[in-house]
Amino acid sequence: MDKKLKVDPIKEGTVIDHIPANKALQVLSIIKPEEDDVVTVGVNFASRKYGRKDIVKIEGRELSKSDINSIALIAPDANVIIIRDYQVINKYPVQIPRQIEGLARCGNPRCITNNEQMSTRFVAVERNPVRLRCAYCERVFDGDALELVTSA
Amino acid sequence: MQHLISMRDLDSVHINALIERAGLIESGREKPDLSSKVMGALFFEPSTRTQLSFDTAMKRLGGKVITISGTKGTSVEKGETLADTVKIINQYADIIVVRHYNEGAARYISEQVDIPVINAGDGANQHPTQSMLDLYSIQKTQGTLHNLTIALVGDLKYGRTVHSLVYALSAYNPTFYFVSPEALAMPDYILEDLDRLGMNYTVRGSLDDIVPELDIMYVTRIQQERFADPEEFEKVKNAYIIRAAMLGGVKENFKILHPLPRVNEIDTDVDGLPCAYYFQQAKNGVFMRQAILSTLLQQ
Numbered sequence: 001m002d003k004k005l006k007v008d009p010i011k012e013g014t015v016i017d018h019i020p021a022n023k024a025l026q027v028l029s030i031i032k033p034e035e036d037d038v039v040t041v042g043v044n045f046a047s048r049k050y051g052r053k054d055i056v057k058i059e060g061r062e063l064s065k066s067d068i069n070s071i072a073l074i075a076p077d078a079n080v081i082i083i084r085d086y087q088v089i090n091k092y093p094v095q096i097p098r099q100i101e102g103l104a105r106c107g108n109p110r111c112i113t114n115n116e117q118m119s120t121r122f123v124a125v126e127r128n129p130v131r132l133r134c135a136y137c138e139r140v141f142d143g144d145a146l147e148l149v150t151s152a
Numbered sequence: 153m154q155h156l157i158s159m160r161d162l163d164s165v166h167i168n169a170l171i172e173r174a175g176l177i178e179s180g181r182e183k184p185d186l187s188s189k190v191m192g193a194l195f196f197e198p199s200t201r202t203q204l205s206f207d208t209a210m211k212r213l214g215g216k217v218i219t220i221s222g223t224k225g226t227s228v229e230k231g232e233t234l235a236d237t238v239k240i241i242n243q244y245a246d247i248i249v250v251r252h253y254n255e256g257a258a259r260y261i262s263e264q265v266d267i268p269v270i271n272a273g274d275g276a277n278q279h280p281t282q283s284m285l286d287l288y289s290i291q292k293t294q295g296t297l298h299n300l301t302i303a304l305v306g307d308l309k310y311g312r313t314v315h316s317l318v319y320a321l322s323a324y325n326p327t328f329y330f331v332s333p334e335a336l337a338m339p340d341y342i343l344e345d346l347d348r349l350g351m352n353y354t355v356r357g358s359l360d361d362i363v364p365e366l367d368i369m370y371v372t373r374i375q376q377e378r379f380a381d382p383e384e385f386e387k388v389k390n391a392y393i394i395r396a397a398m399l400g401g402v403k404e405n406f407k408i409l410h411p412l413p414r415v416n417e418i419d420t421d422v423d424g425l426p427c428a429y430y431f432q433q434a435k436n437g438v439f440m441r442q443a444i445l446s447t448l449l450q451q
Contacts, residue, residue, distance in 0.1 A: 106256075108255060110253075110254055110255050110275050110276070111254065111255050111256050112234075112252075112254040112255065112256035112257045112259075112260045112274075113256065113260075115254050116233060116234050116235065116254075116260065117233065118235075118260060125348075134256065135256075135259065136255065136256025136257075136259050136260060137254075137255035137256040137274075137275070137277055138158060138160065138255070138256070138277055138278065139255075139341055140341045140344065140345070
Protein backbone atom coordinates (compact mmCIF):
# COMPACT_ATOMS: atom_id res chain seq x y z
CA MET A 1 0.00 0.00 0.00
CA ASP A 2 1.31 3.41 -0.93
CA LYS A 3 2.00 5.25 2.29
CA LYS A 4 3.37 8.37 0.64
CA LEU A 5 2.08 11.59 2.18
CA LYS A 6 -0.23 13.60 -0.06
CA VAL A 7 0.97 16.90 1.43
CA ASP A 8 4.48 17.81 2.43
CA PRO A 9 5.45 17.67 6.08
CA ILE A 10 5.95 21.07 7.70
CA LYS A 11 9.06 22.18 9.54
CA GLU A 12 7.33 24.24 12.21
CA GLY A 13 3.69 24.81 12.98
CA THR A 14 0.37 23.16 13.72
CA VAL A 15 -1.39 20.23 12.08
CA ILE A 16 -5.06 19.57 12.74
CA ASP A 17 -5.92 16.00 11.84
CA HIS A 18 -9.14 13.93 11.90
CA ILE A 19 -11.41 16.78 10.90
CA PRO A 20 -14.69 15.36 9.53
CA ALA A 21 -14.73 15.30 5.73
CA ASN A 22 -15.60 18.62 4.09
CA LYS A 23 -15.37 20.58 7.33
CA ALA A 24 -11.83 21.92 6.92
CA LEU A 25 -12.96 25.32 5.63
CA GLN A 26 -15.31 25.71 8.59
CA VAL A 27 -12.41 24.86 10.90
CA LEU A 28 -10.37 27.60 9.24
CA SER A 29 -13.22 30.05 9.67
CA ILE A 30 -13.04 29.37 13.42
CA ILE A 31 -9.28 29.50 13.93
CA LYS A 32 -8.88 32.47 11.54
CA PRO A 33 -5.25 32.18 10.35
CA GLU A 34 -3.23 35.39 10.03
CA GLU A 35 -3.15 36.93 6.55
CA ASP A 36 0.44 35.82 5.85
CA ASP A 37 0.15 32.33 7.39
CA VAL A 38 0.94 29.51 4.96
CA VAL A 39 -1.99 27.09 5.22
CA THR A 40 -2.46 23.74 3.56
CA VAL A 41 -5.94 22.26 3.44
CA GLY A 42 -6.56 18.61 2.61
CA VAL A 43 -10.10 17.50 1.90
CA ASN A 44 -11.54 14.00 1.73
CA PHE A 45 -8.38 12.08 2.59
CA ALA A 46 -8.82 8.37 3.24
CA SER A 47 -9.02 7.57 6.94
CA ARG A 48 -8.93 4.09 8.43
CA LYS A 49 -10.90 5.30 11.43
CA TYR A 50 -13.45 7.62 9.80
CA GLY A 51 -13.55 6.59 6.12
CA ARG A 52 -12.84 10.16 4.96
CA LYS A 53 -11.28 13.07 6.79
CA ASP A 54 -9.93 16.58 6.27
CA ILE A 55 -6.60 17.91 7.47
CA VAL A 56 -5.26 21.45 7.99
CA LYS A 57 -1.61 22.50 8.33
CA ILE A 58 -0.53 25.95 9.41
CA GLU A 59 3.13 26.61 8.90
CA GLY A 60 5.27 28.65 11.26
CA ARG A 61 2.62 29.14 13.93
CA GLU A 62 1.90 27.09 17.03
CA LEU A 63 -1.75 27.50 17.91
CA SER A 64 -2.57 27.42 21.61
CA LYS A 65 -5.30 25.25 23.11
CA SER A 66 -7.46 28.31 23.65
CA ASP A 67 -7.05 29.25 19.95
CA ILE A 68 -8.08 25.85 18.78
CA ASN A 69 -10.44 24.14 21.21
CA SER A 70 -13.53 25.85 19.79
CA ILE A 71 -13.21 23.73 16.64
CA ALA A 72 -14.58 20.86 18.76
CA LEU A 73 -17.94 22.40 17.86
CA ILE A 74 -17.64 20.88 14.38
CA ALA A 75 -14.67 18.53 14.74
CA PRO A 76 -15.01 16.88 18.17
CA ASP A 77 -12.56 14.07 17.32
CA ALA A 78 -9.86 16.26 15.80
CA ASN A 79 -6.25 15.91 16.91
CA VAL A 80 -3.83 18.80 17.19
CA ILE A 81 -0.16 18.16 16.45
CA ILE A 82 2.50 20.77 17.19
CA ILE A 83 5.62 20.41 15.03
CA ARG A 84 9.12 21.83 15.64
CA ASP A 85 11.99 21.03 13.31
CA TYR A 86 9.90 18.29 11.62
CA GLN A 87 9.39 16.57 15.01
CA VAL A 88 6.09 16.11 16.81
CA ILE A 89 6.58 17.86 20.11
CA ASN A 90 2.98 17.81 21.34
CA LYS A 91 -0.17 15.98 20.29
CA TYR A 92 -3.55 16.27 21.92
CA PRO A 93 -7.25 15.84 21.12
CA VAL A 94 -9.35 19.00 20.94
CA GLN A 95 -11.65 19.48 23.87
CA ILE A 96 -14.73 21.66 23.74
CA PRO A 97 -14.16 24.67 26.03
CA ARG A 98 -16.59 25.28 28.88
CA GLN A 99 -17.84 28.38 27.10
CA ILE A 100 -18.00 29.34 23.41
CA GLU A 101 -18.57 32.97 22.51
CA GLY A 102 -19.56 34.55 19.23
CA LEU A 103 -18.95 31.49 17.05
CA ALA A 104 -22.39 30.01 16.39
CA ARG A 105 -25.94 31.27 16.06
CA CYS A 106 -28.58 30.06 18.50
CA GLY A 107 -31.04 27.68 16.84
CA ASN A 108 -34.03 29.22 18.63
CA PRO A 109 -35.55 32.00 16.50
CA ARG A 110 -37.16 33.55 19.60
CA CYS A 111 -33.83 33.78 21.41
CA ILE A 112 -32.77 37.34 22.19
CA THR A 113 -29.46 36.68 20.38
CA ASN A 114 -31.40 36.38 17.10
CA ASN A 115 -33.36 39.57 17.76
CA GLU A 116 -30.76 42.08 19.02
CA GLN A 117 -27.31 43.00 17.73
CA MET A 118 -25.27 40.98 20.18
CA SER A 119 -22.83 38.14 20.47
CA THR A 120 -23.93 34.59 21.28
CA ARG A 121 -22.62 32.51 24.17
CA PHE A 122 -22.96 28.78 24.74
CA VAL A 123 -22.01 26.62 27.69
CA ALA A 124 -20.94 23.01 27.10
CA VAL A 125 -23.24 20.53 28.85
CA GLU A 126 -21.77 17.42 27.17
CA ARG A 127 -18.38 17.04 25.53
CA ASN A 128 -18.82 14.04 23.23
CA PRO A 129 -21.09 14.29 21.39
CA VAL A 130 -20.92 18.04 21.89
CA ARG A 131 -24.12 19.48 23.42
CA LEU A 132 -24.31 23.19 24.15
CA ARG A 133 -26.73 25.31 26.15
CA CYS A 134 -27.45 28.83 24.95
CA ALA A 135 -26.51 31.08 27.88
CA TYR A 136 -29.49 33.31 27.04
CA CYS A 137 -32.56 31.25 26.04
CA GLU A 138 -31.19 28.15 27.87
CA ARG A 139 -32.07 25.74 25.02
CA VAL A 140 -29.67 22.86 24.46
CA PHE A 141 -28.40 22.05 20.94
CA ASP A 142 -26.16 19.47 19.30
CA GLY A 143 -22.88 21.22 18.48
CA ASP A 144 -22.95 20.18 14.82
CA ALA A 145 -26.54 21.42 14.41
CA LEU A 146 -25.59 25.03 15.07
CA GLU A 147 -24.91 27.41 12.22
CA LEU A 148 -21.52 29.09 12.49
CA VAL A 149 -21.59 32.87 12.63
CA THR A 150 -18.64 33.05 10.23
CA SER A 151 -20.00 30.57 7.67
CA ALA A 152 -21.33 31.90 4.40
CA MET B 153 -27.22 37.03 44.52
CA GLN B 154 -26.91 39.97 42.11
CA HIS B 155 -29.84 39.27 39.75
CA LEU B 156 -32.72 36.79 39.55
CA ILE B 157 -32.79 35.57 35.95
CA SER B 158 -33.25 31.80 35.99
CA MET B 159 -33.96 29.11 38.56
CA ARG B 160 -30.78 27.47 37.27
CA ASP B 161 -28.82 30.25 39.00
CA LEU B 162 -30.33 29.52 42.44
CA ASP B 163 -29.11 26.75 44.71
CA SER B 164 -31.08 25.42 47.66
CA VAL B 165 -29.32 27.87 50.02
CA HIS B 166 -30.68 30.85 48.04
CA ILE B 167 -34.10 29.25 47.72
CA ASN B 168 -34.39 28.45 51.42
CA ALA B 169 -33.22 31.95 52.39
CA LEU B 170 -35.86 33.59 50.18
CA ILE B 171 -38.61 31.30 51.48
CA GLU B 172 -37.61 32.08 55.05
CA ARG B 173 -37.55 35.81 54.35
CA ALA B 174 -40.98 35.73 52.64
CA GLY B 175 -42.32 34.03 55.78
CA LEU B 176 -40.81 36.69 58.05
CA ILE B 177 -42.28 39.47 55.91
CA GLU B 178 -45.71 37.79 55.80
CA SER B 179 -45.75 37.37 59.57
CA GLY B 180 -44.76 41.03 60.07
CA ARG B 181 -41.56 40.09 61.91
CA GLU B 182 -39.54 41.78 59.17
CA LYS B 183 -40.43 44.92 57.26
CA PRO B 184 -37.70 46.01 54.87
CA ASP B 185 -37.65 49.74 54.09
CA LEU B 186 -37.53 50.43 50.34
CA SER B 187 -38.74 54.04 50.67
CA SER B 188 -35.63 55.43 48.96
CA LYS B 189 -35.80 52.96 46.06
CA VAL B 190 -37.34 53.08 42.58
CA MET B 191 -38.32 49.92 40.69
CA GLY B 192 -38.26 50.14 36.88
CA ALA B 193 -41.00 47.78 35.68
CA LEU B 194 -40.36 47.01 31.99
CA PHE B 195 -43.26 44.93 30.76
CA PHE B 196 -42.57 44.69 27.04
CA GLU B 197 -45.14 41.89 26.98
CA PRO B 198 -48.51 42.49 28.63
CA SER B 199 -49.12 41.13 32.11
CA THR B 200 -51.76 41.77 34.70
CA ARG B 201 -51.06 39.63 37.71
CA THR B 202 -47.28 39.64 37.74
CA GLN B 203 -47.07 43.38 37.14
CA LEU B 204 -49.64 44.18 39.84
CA SER B 205 -47.98 41.76 42.22
CA PHE B 206 -44.58 43.46 41.80
CA ASP B 207 -46.21 46.90 42.09
CA THR B 208 -47.95 45.89 45.30
CA ALA B 209 -44.81 44.31 46.71
CA MET B 210 -42.70 47.41 46.06
CA LYS B 211 -45.29 49.95 47.21
CA ARG B 212 -46.16 48.09 50.43
CA LEU B 213 -42.47 48.37 51.36
CA GLY B 214 -42.52 52.12 50.66
CA GLY B 215 -40.82 51.99 47.25
CA LYS B 216 -41.74 53.83 44.03
CA VAL B 217 -42.45 52.31 40.63
CA ILE B 218 -41.84 53.57 37.08
CA THR B 219 -43.34 51.50 34.29
CA ILE B 220 -43.12 50.67 30.59
CA SER B 221 -46.15 48.62 29.50
CA GLY B 222 -45.99 47.14 26.01
CA THR B 223 -43.91 48.74 23.28
CA LYS B 224 -46.56 50.98 21.70
CA GLY B 225 -45.51 54.62 21.72
CA THR B 226 -42.15 53.86 23.33
CA SER B 227 -38.63 54.36 22.02
CA VAL B 228 -38.58 50.62 21.27
CA GLU B 229 -41.22 51.19 18.59
CA LYS B 230 -39.02 53.97 17.18
CA GLY B 231 -36.26 51.43 16.69
CA GLU B 232 -34.18 51.92 19.84
CA THR B 233 -32.24 48.82 20.78
CA LEU B 234 -33.13 46.96 23.94
CA ALA B 235 -29.64 47.69 25.26
CA ASP B 236 -30.13 51.46 24.90
CA THR B 237 -33.59 51.36 26.47
CA VAL B 238 -32.39 49.57 29.58
CA LYS B 239 -29.24 51.68 29.90
CA ILE B 240 -31.55 54.70 30.23
CA ILE B 241 -33.72 52.98 32.85
CA ASN B 242 -30.44 52.17 34.62
CA GLN B 243 -30.02 55.95 35.15
CA TYR B 244 -33.46 56.30 36.78
CA ALA B 245 -34.15 53.17 38.80
CA ASP B 246 -32.48 51.10 41.52
CA ILE B 247 -33.76 47.76 40.25
CA ILE B 248 -35.28 46.51 36.99
CA VAL B 249 -38.15 44.03 36.71
CA VAL B 250 -38.54 42.87 33.11
CA ARG B 251 -40.96 40.78 31.11
CA HIS B 252 -40.02 40.30 27.47
CA TYR B 253 -41.29 38.18 24.58
CA ASN B 254 -37.79 37.01 23.58
CA GLU B 255 -36.18 34.17 25.47
CA GLY B 256 -32.95 35.24 27.14
CA ALA B 257 -33.87 38.95 27.19
CA ALA B 258 -33.57 39.27 30.97
CA ARG B 259 -30.08 37.73 30.97
CA TYR B 260 -29.01 40.10 28.21
CA ILE B 261 -30.41 43.10 30.08
CA SER B 262 -28.58 42.07 33.25
CA GLU B 263 -25.34 42.28 31.25
CA GLN B 264 -26.12 45.83 30.08
CA VAL B 265 -26.82 47.50 33.41
CA ASP B 266 -25.18 47.83 36.82
CA ILE B 267 -28.36 47.53 38.92
CA PRO B 268 -30.12 44.26 39.84
CA VAL B 269 -32.46 42.70 37.27
CA ILE B 270 -35.40 40.41 38.01
CA ASN B 271 -36.79 38.25 35.22
CA ALA B 272 -40.59 38.47 35.28
CA GLY B 273 -40.89 36.09 32.32
CA ASP B 274 -38.83 35.77 29.12
CA GLY B 275 -40.81 34.18 26.30
CA ALA B 276 -41.32 30.47 26.94
CA ASN B 277 -38.12 30.23 28.98
CA GLN B 278 -38.16 31.16 32.67
CA HIS B 279 -40.39 32.90 35.21
CA PRO B 280 -38.35 32.50 38.38
CA THR B 281 -40.38 34.71 40.72
CA GLN B 282 -43.44 32.60 39.88
CA SER B 283 -41.40 29.51 40.72
CA MET B 284 -40.27 31.04 43.98
CA LEU B 285 -43.84 31.89 44.99
CA ASP B 286 -44.86 28.37 43.96
CA LEU B 287 -42.12 26.96 46.18
CA TYR B 288 -43.20 29.23 49.02
CA SER B 289 -46.78 28.00 48.58
CA ILE B 290 -45.64 24.38 48.53
CA GLN B 291 -43.48 24.89 51.64
CA LYS B 292 -46.38 26.60 53.47
CA THR B 293 -48.92 23.90 52.63
CA GLN B 294 -46.70 20.82 52.91
CA GLY B 295 -44.27 21.92 55.61
CA THR B 296 -41.42 20.76 53.37
CA LEU B 297 -40.16 20.85 49.80
CA HIS B 298 -38.60 17.39 50.04
CA ASN B 299 -39.84 14.10 48.57
CA LEU B 300 -43.19 15.37 47.28
CA THR B 301 -45.31 13.79 44.54
CA ILE B 302 -46.35 16.50 42.12
CA ALA B 303 -48.47 16.37 38.97
CA LEU B 304 -47.97 19.15 36.43
CA VAL B 305 -51.08 19.28 34.27
CA GLY B 306 -51.97 21.11 31.04
CA ASP B 307 -49.65 23.01 28.71
CA LEU B 308 -46.21 21.73 29.61
CA LYS B 309 -44.65 22.71 26.29
CA TYR B 310 -45.05 26.47 26.31
CA GLY B 311 -45.75 27.00 30.01
CA ARG B 312 -42.66 28.74 31.34
CA THR B 313 -43.95 28.50 34.91
CA VAL B 314 -43.78 24.71 34.81
CA HIS B 315 -40.35 24.81 33.19
CA SER B 316 -39.00 27.00 35.96
CA LEU B 317 -40.73 24.94 38.62
CA VAL B 318 -39.23 21.60 37.64
CA TYR B 319 -35.73 23.06 37.90
CA ALA B 320 -36.63 24.77 41.16
CA LEU B 321 -37.72 21.48 42.70
CA SER B 322 -34.82 19.48 41.33
CA ALA B 323 -32.82 19.82 44.54
CA TYR B 324 -35.63 18.32 46.65
CA ASN B 325 -36.08 14.80 45.26
CA PRO B 326 -39.59 15.17 43.84
CA THR B 327 -41.61 12.54 41.95
CA PHE B 328 -43.18 14.24 38.93
CA TYR B 329 -46.10 13.27 36.74
CA PHE B 330 -46.18 15.31 33.52
CA VAL B 331 -49.81 15.14 32.35
CA SER B 332 -50.63 16.79 29.01
CA PRO B 333 -51.91 16.21 25.50
CA GLU B 334 -49.10 14.92 23.30
CA ALA B 335 -48.92 18.20 21.36
CA LEU B 336 -48.19 20.10 24.59
CA ALA B 337 -45.84 17.62 26.27
CA MET B 338 -42.82 18.65 28.33
CA PRO B 339 -40.04 19.52 25.82
CA ASP B 340 -37.32 16.94 25.25
CA TYR B 341 -34.53 19.35 26.22
CA ILE B 342 -36.06 19.62 29.70
CA LEU B 343 -36.60 15.85 30.00
CA GLU B 344 -32.94 15.39 29.02
CA ASP B 345 -31.93 17.80 31.79
CA LEU B 346 -34.05 15.85 34.27
CA ASP B 347 -32.41 12.62 33.12
CA ARG B 348 -29.01 14.19 33.67
CA LEU B 349 -30.11 15.21 37.17
CA GLY B 350 -31.38 11.68 37.83
CA MET B 351 -34.90 12.89 38.58
CA ASN B 352 -37.92 10.64 38.86
CA TYR B 353 -40.69 11.50 36.39
CA THR B 354 -43.47 9.88 34.35
CA VAL B 355 -45.00 11.35 31.18
CA ARG B 356 -48.76 10.64 30.97
CA GLY B 357 -51.74 11.55 28.83
CA SER B 358 -54.26 11.61 31.68
CA LEU B 359 -54.62 11.95 35.44
CA ASP B 360 -56.67 8.72 35.70
CA ASP B 361 -55.71 6.91 38.89
CA ILE B 362 -52.82 9.04 40.17
CA VAL B 363 -54.81 11.74 42.04
CA PRO B 364 -54.82 9.93 45.44
CA GLU B 365 -50.99 9.72 45.34
CA LEU B 366 -50.48 13.43 44.89
CA ASP B 367 -49.29 16.07 47.33
CA ILE B 368 -49.55 18.87 44.77
CA MET B 369 -51.42 19.22 41.48
CA TYR B 370 -50.10 22.19 39.48
CA VAL B 371 -52.56 23.08 36.73
CA THR B 372 -51.87 25.34 33.74
CA ARG B 373 -54.12 26.65 31.02
CA ILE B 374 -54.33 24.95 27.63
CA GLN B 375 -54.57 27.70 25.03
CA GLN B 376 -56.41 27.08 21.79
CA GLU B 377 -53.86 29.12 19.82
CA ARG B 378 -51.18 26.57 20.66
CA PHE B 379 -52.88 24.02 18.39
CA ALA B 380 -52.34 24.13 14.63
CA ASP B 381 -55.58 22.20 14.17
CA PRO B 382 -58.64 23.57 16.09
CA GLU B 383 -60.23 20.10 15.95
CA GLU B 384 -57.29 18.73 17.90
CA PHE B 385 -57.95 21.33 20.60
CA GLU B 386 -61.65 20.40 20.76
CA LYS B 387 -60.67 16.75 21.25
CA VAL B 388 -58.42 17.33 24.26
CA LYS B 389 -59.75 20.45 25.99
CA ASN B 390 -62.19 18.68 28.30
CA ALA B 391 -59.80 15.90 29.27
CA TYR B 392 -57.77 18.36 31.33
CA ILE B 393 -60.51 20.13 33.27
CA ILE B 394 -60.23 19.49 36.99
CA ARG B 395 -63.64 18.97 38.66
CA ALA B 396 -64.57 18.33 42.28
CA ALA B 397 -65.84 14.85 41.35
CA MET B 398 -62.29 13.83 40.33
CA LEU B 399 -60.87 14.67 43.73
CA GLY B 400 -62.29 11.91 45.91
CA GLY B 401 -59.79 10.10 48.13
CA VAL B 402 -57.10 12.76 47.93
CA LYS B 403 -54.46 13.04 50.64
CA GLU B 404 -55.18 15.40 53.54
CA ASN B 405 -52.26 17.65 52.60
CA PHE B 406 -53.21 17.68 48.88
CA LYS B 407 -53.36 21.14 47.27
CA ILE B 408 -54.15 22.43 43.79
CA LEU B 409 -51.99 25.28 42.52
CA HIS B 410 -52.41 27.36 39.37
CA PRO B 411 -50.31 30.34 38.21
CA LEU B 412 -53.54 32.03 36.99
CA PRO B 413 -55.30 33.34 34.97
CA ARG B 414 -57.68 30.39 34.89
CA VAL B 415 -60.19 30.00 32.09
CA ASN B 416 -62.04 26.73 32.63
CA GLU B 417 -59.29 24.24 33.43
CA ILE B 418 -60.28 24.17 37.10
CA ASP B 419 -64.05 24.05 37.45
CA THR B 420 -65.45 26.60 39.90
CA ASP B 421 -66.93 23.68 41.91
CA VAL B 422 -63.35 23.07 43.13
CA ASP B 423 -62.95 26.61 44.53
CA GLY B 424 -64.68 25.87 47.83
CA LEU B 425 -62.71 22.69 48.57
CA PRO B 426 -59.90 22.73 51.16
CA CYS B 427 -57.47 21.66 48.41
CA ALA B 428 -58.08 24.79 46.30
CA TYR B 429 -55.08 26.99 47.02
CA TYR B 430 -54.65 29.14 43.90
CA PHE B 431 -55.93 32.41 45.31
CA GLN B 432 -53.77 32.17 48.45
CA GLN B 433 -50.93 31.27 46.08
CA ALA B 434 -51.36 34.64 44.32
CA LYS B 435 -51.21 36.41 47.69
CA ASN B 436 -48.04 34.51 48.56
CA GLY B 437 -46.56 36.06 45.41
CA VAL B 438 -46.52 39.50 46.98
CA PHE B 439 -44.58 38.28 50.04
CA MET B 440 -42.12 36.36 47.91
CA ARG B 441 -41.56 39.34 45.59
CA GLN B 442 -41.02 41.56 48.63
CA ALA B 443 -38.38 39.10 49.83
CA ILE B 444 -36.71 39.07 46.39
CA LEU B 445 -36.77 42.86 45.93
CA SER B 446 -35.39 43.48 49.44
CA THR B 447 -32.68 40.87 49.07
CA LEU B 448 -31.47 42.18 45.70
CA LEU B 449 -31.61 45.78 46.98
CA GLN B 450 -29.67 44.65 50.06
CA GLN B 451 -32.26 46.07 52.42
